[in-house]
Amino acid sequence: MINAKDWQQEQERLDLVTEQLRSTIAGLEPEVAGLRDQATDIRKRFWEEVTVNTSTHEDFEETFYSIKQQEAILSERERSHKLRMQRWKNMKRLLPSPYFGRFDFQEDGLSLSEQIYIGVSSFVGEDGLSFLVYDWRTPIASLYYDYSPGEAAYETPGGQIAGTMKLKRQYQIRDGQLRNVFDTSITIGDELLQQVLGKGADAQMKSIVATIQKEQNAIIRNDKSRMLIVQGAAGSGKTSAALQRVAYLLYKHRDRLRADQIVLFSPNPMFNSYVSTVLPELGEENMQQTTFQEYLAYWLGSAFRLEDPFEQIEYVLTAGSTQDYEARLSGIQYKASEAYLLALQSYASWLGKEGMLFRAIRFRDRELITAEQMKSQFYGYDSNVRLANRVILLREWLLQELTSLERKEREALWVQDELDYLDNEQYAEAYGELLKKVQREDAVFDFTSEYVEAYGDFRGKEQGEENVFDFAGQEEELLRRMIVKESFKPLRKDVKRFEFIDTIGLYDQLFDEDATFRQMPNESEVPERWSEICKQTKEKLGKLELFYEDATPFLYLKELIEGIRTNTEVRHLFVDEGQDYSPFQYAFLKRLFPRARMTVLGDFGQAIFPQATNLHEADSPLIRLYGEDETNLIRLVRSYRSTREIVEFTRSLLPGEHIVPFDRGGRKPYLSKVGSGEERTARIIKDLAALEAEGFDSIAIITKTAAESREAYEALTSQGCEGLRLITKETITFEKGAAVMPAYLAKGVEFDAVLIYDASSQAYNRESERKLFYTACTRAMHRLLLYATGEWTPYIRALDTTLFEVEQ
Numbered sequence: 001m002i003n004a005k006d007w008q009q010e011q012e013r014l015d016l017v018t019e020q021l022r023s024t025i026a027g028l029e030p031e032v033a034g035l036r037d038q039a040t041d042i043r044k045r046f047w048e049e050v051t052v053n054t055s056t057h058e059d060f061e062e063t064f065y066s067i068k069q070q071e072a073i074l075s076e077r078e079r080s081h082k083l084r085m086q087r088w089k090n091m092k093r094l095l096p097s098p099y100f101g102r103f104d105f106q107e108d109g110l111s112l113s114e115q116i117y118i119g120v121s122s123f124v125g126e127d128g129l130s131f132l133v134y135d136w137r138t139p140i141a142s143l144y145y146d147y148s149p150g151e152a153a154y155e156t157p158g159g160q161i162a163g164t165m166k167l168k169r170q171y172q173i174r175d176g177q178l179r180n181v182f183d184t185s186i187t188i189g190d191e192l193l194q195q196v197l198g199k200g201a202d203a204q205m206k207s208i209v210a211t212i213q214k215e216q217n218a219i220i221r222n223d224k225s226r227m228l229i230v231q232g233a234a235g236s237g238k239t240s241a242a243l244q245r246v247a248y249l250l251y252k253h254r255d256r257l258r259a260d261q262i263v264l265f266s267p268n269p270m271f272n273s274y275v276s277t278v279l280p281e282l283g284e285e286n287m288q289q290t291t292f293q294e295y296l297a298y299w300l301g302s303a304f305r306l307e308d309p310f311e312q313i314e315y316v317l318t319a320g321s322t323q324d325y326e327a328r329l330s331g332i333q334y335k336a337s338e339a340y341l342l343a344l345q346s347y348a349s350w351l352g353k354e355g356m357l358f359r360a361i362r363f364r365d366r367e368l369i370t371a372e373q374m375k376s377q378f379y380g381y382d383s384n385v386r387l388a389n390r391v392i393l394l395r396e397w398l399l400q401e402l403t404s405l406e407r408k409e410r411e412a413l414w415v416q417d418e419l420d421y422l423d424n425e426q427y428a429e430a431y432g433e434l435l436k437k438v439q440r441e442d443a444v445f446d447f448t449s450e451y452v453e454a455y456g457d458f459r460g461k462e463q464g465e466e467n468v469f470d471f472a473g474q475e476e477e478l479l480r481r482m483i484v485k486e487s488f489k490p491l492r493k494d495v496k497r498f499e500f501i502d503t504i505g506l507y508d509q510l511f512d513e514d515a516t517f518r519q520m521p522n523e524s525e526v527p528e529r530w531s532e533i534c535k536q537t538k539e540k541l542g543k544l545e546l547f548y549e550d551a552t553p554f555l556y557l558k559e560l561i562e563g564i565r566t567n568t569e570v571r572h573l574f575v576d577e578g579q580d581y582s583p584f585q586y587a588f589l590k591r592l593f594p595r596a597r598m599t600v601l602g603d604f605g606q607a608i609f610p611q612a613t614n615l616h617e618a619d620s621p622l623i624r625l626y627g628e629d630e631t632n633l634i635r636l637v638r639s640y641r642s643t644r645e646i647v648e649f650t651r652s653l654l655p656g657e658h659i660v661p662f663d664r665g666g667r668k669p670y671l672s673k674v675g676s677g678e679e680r681t682a683r684i685i686k687d688l689a690a691l692e693a694e695g696f697d698s699i700a701i702i703t704k705t706a707a708e709s710r711e712a713y714e715a716l717t718s719q720g721c722e723g724l725r726l727i728t729k730e731t732i733t734f735e736k737g738a739a740v741m742p743a744y745l746a747k748g749v750e751f752d753a754v755l756i757y758d759a760s761s762q763a764y765n766r767e768s769e770r771k772l773f774y775t776a777c778t779r780a781m782h783r784l785l786l787y788a789t790g791e792w793t794p795y796i797r798a799l800d801t802t803l804f805e806v807e808q
């Protein structure tokens with residue numbers, strides 16, 4: 001705390017800033033409102049002022065330019081409106097708490113030091129010159145996060161600026177009143193951080209700008225590497241740092257980076273809702289958020305029933321005793337690997353020579369173009385042309401073939417039949433429609449070759465020398481064209497969508513045990529239990545279903561053949577829970593977003609999926625992805641989420657991990673042995689009530705699987721436990737209160753208290769499930785309670801008994 005005189009001075013300054021903020025806001029208000037009116041007004045009159053007339057070419061052009069002009073005026077006004085609006089919003093946001101930190105900095109060579117106050121946005125005083133508040137993202141503000149009083153330096157676009165930090169303070173301000181002021185010296189922000197971390201969990205993640213730690217600041221401001229990897233312990237602030245980094249990037253590159261050019265891949269839809277308020281709180285728009293599964297479903301969902309990663313993990317956790325289990329696991333690991341990616345590449349180059357599979361183009365139960373014809377056409381192309389380019393050539397050829405087949409088809413009997421079905425009225429109507437269509441197409445100068453041909457013929461005849469127009473004949477001719485054209489439309493559409501390639505067959509062929517795959521150069525990479533893997537994969541494909549581990553490779557093969565889909569708009573890609581993606585998926589993401597920088601945040605200690613990627617070891621495929629020179633690796637070892645007691649307990653579950661607890665004390669994890677399932681239910685109900693009475697309002701009962709969650713939920717609700725929620729993979733909103741969920745859905749989020757439903761050796765016995773157990777326990781901020789009906793899991797039995805309390 002500071003002395004009374006300093007406090008007085010600080011409150012006076014705060015009053016001054018508040019006063020100026022108020023008058024700036026008041027000054028902006030009429031302007032903002034006026035601009036809003038103008039923009040709405042112009043919107044209303046928009047269509048009155050432009051002349052919509054497209055009957056001649058000139059009219060069309062005039063209309064076009066008139067619209068353009070109106071558009072330009074509107075967008076200029078909207079831009080200036082947006083800027084003022086933004087400023088007004090920023091000031092409003094500052095008002096209740098204009099800043100949270102201050103330091104005094106004397107630049108080398110200058111005799112005076114400057115007071116720098118830091119807040120969520122910059123504020124220049126009424127004189128138009130002095131910064132009363134600096135945005136936390138300005139270069140100078142980084143001193144606040146990186147240094148304690150003493151020598152200090154920061155980077156600017158013009159080079160490094162060095163000097164001395166004289167003083168450093170933190171503030172808690174509510175509604176324009178100073179609540180707390182801390183002079184900080186050695187450790188940055190400990191007092192304030194203590195207070196922040198001591199609070200309860202929220203349904204929404206909070207911004208951490210006031211207490212960003214030095215190592216987190218390095219992540220937020222890293223703007224050099226193509227790939228930034230953050231390996232951080234549970235609760236070390238990876239997600240928090242990622243979100244502040246987005247805000248930082250949007251600020252730093254505000255002239256050229258839009259929020260929709262940033263994409264965050266999140267572990268599940270509920271997580272999206274959990275983090276969705278952080279950026280708006282910081283005055284920025286949210287980035288795009290998606291899950292990998294959403295991407296896969298978009299491209300493959302209509303062709304297959306796709307397994308999702310949660311179904312896959314349920315299988316891994318529950319099917320241990322089934323016959324196919326080991327093979328499936330070996331398949332999952334292999335299909336996640338770079339070796340498999342290489343195998344697919346060599347498979348594609350083999351397909352360049354032989355083995356392509358096509359699907360005949362069928363029309364009215366006939367094969368119009370056979371697979372054989374396509375094959376011979378395809379392999380007739382120069383073999384030096386890339387596979388995907390040859391496929392394009394084939395597509396063009398098919399479209400041409402369809403055009404000539406279509407012409408022939410006009411004389412077919414079925415066309416005559418269709419014509420015969422038209423009664424006079426329909427006939428005239430169809431013809432009228434046809435003419436209208438032709439004219440419409442004409443008016444916008446964009447008519448297909450068919451119409452040009454038809455219309456040209458029509459006009460030629462109409463205006464021909466003899467001036468004889470066989471109206472009936474032409475009518476029929478045109479209708480025939482139309483009828484056939486309509487029926488051929490789906491065929492053309494399919495060809496354009498590469499439906500003529502039998503991608504499923506090609507993927508299936510890869511699993512012909514003794515055929516294609518064996519001809520590939522890296523045969524040595526064939527995984528264990530290959531023949532069983534082949535059988536499983538083929539069976540699944542046969543049912544038009546795709547294992548989760550096959551979905552990305554399938555899409556990749558499809559792209560090797562049809563050409564790669566890329567998104568060149570996206571500039572920054574964030575992958576949270578990065579350990580859960582396979583090396584294969586990373587290679588895929590790199591191709592998909594060729595112009596994006598990547599930030600991957602994860603914790604190998606929480607790698608619960610069998611296809612996990614190690615983020616930080618020397619041999620990590622992630623480091624290889626862009627190469628060491630383009631990659632920066634930052635480790636976070638300090639854990640902020642949980643109390644010291646919980647961190648000491650959880651880190652012992654993962655021997656060898658270096659994790660440092662933040663110094664916040666609490667109760668030790670509490671172990672309750674119960675005699676039966678009923679006893680457990682009763683015990684949990686009692687504990688829930690006690691926790692709620694203590695003021696904890698975000699409580700998770702974490703189970704191992706979804707089935708166990710349902711069981712727990714039913715047992716608890718049938719015994720009168722009220723207001724409990726059951727979280728499933730479909731849950732999209734994160735709410736306060738008590739909820740039951742499987743561990744893999746609790747990823748990334750946190751709770752005041754966590755109750756591990758079953759920590760017995762029956763539930764957690766295998767070494768492969770240790771990380772799942774660790775992930776579940778590390779969700780707890782203040783309290784961790786564990787239950788078991790039989791003996792404790794071996795992970796707990798191996799612990800030092802001083803790390804927990806046992807119910808007596």
Ligand SMILES: Nc1ncnc2c1ncn2[C@@H]1O[C@H](COP(=O)(O)OP(=O)(O)OP(=O)(O)O)[C@@H](O)[C@H]1O
Binds near residue numbers: 233236239640
């Ligand atoms: N510098 C900080 N100031 C205040 N709170 C912080 C800070 N860093 C982290 N926290 C808090 O610690 C908790 C954990 O942070 P976060 O969820 O970002 O960690 P994580 O590394 O992504 O965790 P996990 O991998 O376990 O999901 C959050 O409540 C967050 O607000």
